[in-house]
Amino acid sequence: MRMPQRTGGHDQTGENSVTADQAPDPVPATGATALPVAIVTGFLGSGKTTFVRGLLDAGGSGRTAVIVNELGELGIDGALLEGAARSVIELPGGCMCCESRGDVGRALALLAERASELDAVVVETSGVSDPLGVADLLAHGVFPADLRLSQVVTVVDAENFDRNLADADAAYSQIVSADLFVVGKSDLVAPDVVTAIGERLAVLNPHAAVLPSDGGRSAAGLLGEVAGVPAISARRQAVHTEPGYDSVAWETNREIGLDRLLAWVEALPPNIYRVKALVRQGRTDVAVHRVGARVTVLASAGARREPGDGRTRVVAIGRGIAAESMRAELDAMEPSDEETA
Numbered sequence: 001m002r003m004p005q006r007t008g009g010h011d012q013t014g015e016n017s018v019t020a021d022q023a024p025d026p027v028p029a030t031g032a033t034a035l036p037v038a039i040v041t042g043f044l045g046s047g048k049t050t051f052v053r054g055l056l057d058a059g060g061s062g063r064t065a066v067i068v069n070e071l072g073e074l075g076i077d078g079a080l081l082e083g084a085a086r087s088v089i090e091l092p093g094g095c096m097c098c099e100s101r102g103d104v105g106r107a108l109a110l111l112a113e114r115a116s117e118l119d120a121v122v123v124e125t126s127g128v129s130d131p132l133g134v135a136d137l138l139a140h141g142v143f144p145a146d147l148r149l150s151q152v153v154t155v156v157d158a159e160n161f162d163r164n165l166a167d168a169d170a171a172y173s174q175i176v177s178a179d180l181f182v183v184g185k186s187d188l189v190a191p192d193v194v195t196a197i198g199e200r201l202a203v204l205n206p207h208a209a210v211l212p213s214d215g216g217r218s219a220a221g222l223l224g225e226v227a228g229v230p231a232i233s234a235r236r237q238a239v240h241t242e243p244g245y246d247s248v249a250w251e252t253n254r255e256i257g258l259d260r261l262l263a264w265v266e267a268l269p270p271n272i273y274r275v276k277a278l279v280r281q282g283r284t285d286v287a288v289h290r291v292g293a294r295v296t297v298l299a300s301a302g303a304r305r306e307p308g309d310g311r312t313r314v315v316a317i318g319r320g321i322a323a324e325s326m327r328a329e330l331d332a333m334e335p336s337d338e339e340t341a
């Protein structure tokens with residue numbers, strides 16, 4: 001089945017960018033009753049959703065709501081967080097620091113009305129968002145009595161740290177905006193690489209502490225606390241200067257072969273930096289990820305369903321995507337009527 005391609009990628013007009021003059025004032029630490037909002041950011045595929053899932057599982061109160069923003073037109077991360085949060089609001093189809101900024105404002109307003117049911121809100125940005133855009137909503141007092149920015153947690157990808165910084169301004173913005181760092185995928189690199197990343201982070205943003213890789217336990221304890229030195233409020237510079245990322249979203253209600261999809265994902269050219277898919281296999285979903293050259297397959301934590309229920313969703317993100325041929329290749333994986341009969 002065909003889905004429209006999301007075009008345009010990141011905002012390049014500068015219309016929504018924050019410049020020195022427009023940058024927010026230091027984030028006010030409003031009353032203790034205000035609902036803390038933590039922003040979790042990090043480049044495409046760095047491990048944000050994995051970290052948020054760990055943080056929710058470690059927090060255990062069931063009183064955290066999550067807003068999750070994805071560049072792709074079809075939401076996938078919400079399904080991966082299923083069951084762990086009090087509620088999950090998905091904002092697919094655009095970046096929350098530009099195209100989807102109004103949506104995140106509305107989602108935050110909705111949660112502010114339910115503040116008595118919640119201890120904290122986690123906002124997971126898309127991989128190419130500048131977290132300043134979201135912090136700006138809070139810092140400019142849109143919901144001053146109800147919500148306050150607590151922490152900006154930036155997940156950096158240990159395996160792709162240099163590549164991401166070299167390739168994308170967003171990766172740099174996310175680092176200099178952090179109050180806390182999590183070094184994701186440290187298990188995939190040598191210990192001296194993790195040490196070197198820590199040293200680079202300390203130079204790029206000396207305000208922020210590096211959290212231990214303990215599956216979100218340390219971060220869960222910090223969710224409600226307002227960062228001592230909000231690095232985000234110290235930053236004064238323009239954002240959105242990089243070329244856009246495009247995404248293609250495709251879905252089907254037919255069961256496609258996992259091996260065939262995996263072979264396709266592995267053969268994609270390097271300009272397709274990120275792929276995520278939820279692939280229906282019988283009564284369960286299998287999550288397929290590609291970040292750079294690495295492909296992983298995980299059983300989804302989502303609910304089991306009736307056979308035939310649920311759709312397979314595939315999102316690919318990159319630069320200069322050949323959308324039509326990509327869709328044709330995915331269409332060709334759908335079994336025919338005779339095969340499904």
Ligand SMILES: Nc1nc2c(ncn2[C@@H]2O[C@H](COP(=O)(O)OP(=O)(O)OP(=O)(O)O)[C@@H](O)[C@H]2O)c(=O)[nH]1
Nearest residue numbers: 043044045046047048049050127184185186289296
């Ligand atoms: N080995 C290892 N894999 C990880 C770790 N964190 C994340 N991953 C894997 O990295 C891939 C991407 O993880 P996600 O948590 O979906 O990344 P994300 O930042 O939410 O991705 P986007 O929302 O697309 O930007 C998945 O295959 C994860 O299993 C980690 O600490 N170690």
